[in-house]
Amino acid sequence: MRVYTSTEKRDVKKVPFLELFENRLQGIVSSGSDIERVYVSYFEVGSLDYCCSTNNNRPCGGLRGAPCGHLEALLSEAVIQFGFDAVGRFLRIDTTQVDSIHKILASAGNNTGLYAGEIFSRFLDDLELLELPSSDMPLTTMMWFNG
Numbered sequence: 001m002r003v004y005t006s007t008e009k010r011d012v013k014k015v016p017f018l019e020l021f022e023n024r025l026q027g028i029v030s031s032g033s034d035i036e037r038v039y040v041s042y043f044e045v046g047s048l049d050y051c052c053s054t055n056n057n058r059p060c061g062g063l064r065g066a067p068c069g070h071l072e073a074l075l076s077e078a079v080i081q082f083g084f085d086a087v088g089r090f091l092r093i094d095t096t097q098v099d100s101i102h103k104i105l106a107s108a109g110n111n112t113g114l115y116a117g118e119i120f121s122r123f124l125d126d127l128e129l130l131e132l133p134s135s136d137m138p139l140t141t142m143m144w145f146n147g
Helices: 069-082 084-091 101-106 117-130 140-145
Strands: 017-021 024-030 038-044 050-054
Touching: 017 069, 017 117, 024 069, 024 084, 024 117, 038 069, 038 117, 050 069, 069 084, 069 101, 084 101
Parallel strands: none
Antiparallel strands: 017 024, 024 038, 038 050
């Protein structure tokens, strides 16, 4: 397992949830115009295929044959959190050829149209953990770490 350290402070109001999980760079991106709407966005490892939809599984209106602004924000925040090289390695991008976020976006694959409600579910689980009272006892969801 590889642990990444943050290179800069992220804007959690813009991208409150972000993870390199299984075969996706995925996360939740705030709407910017509607406080009650968030976008579930992801890039797939290798192909750089992508999708962006609302938390109600409606397609993002900014997807017009290329990644939208939410996907750009997701990628930008990933680079801030993990560093460009780590994100490039995870997505299997040759960072000697592709050396900027804009070049990654330009080489992105296709819109999968496969909405990923499980990403929103993982975000809600993450929020639930933040609401737990402080304790030195292991979290029930992490009991398997406890020997």
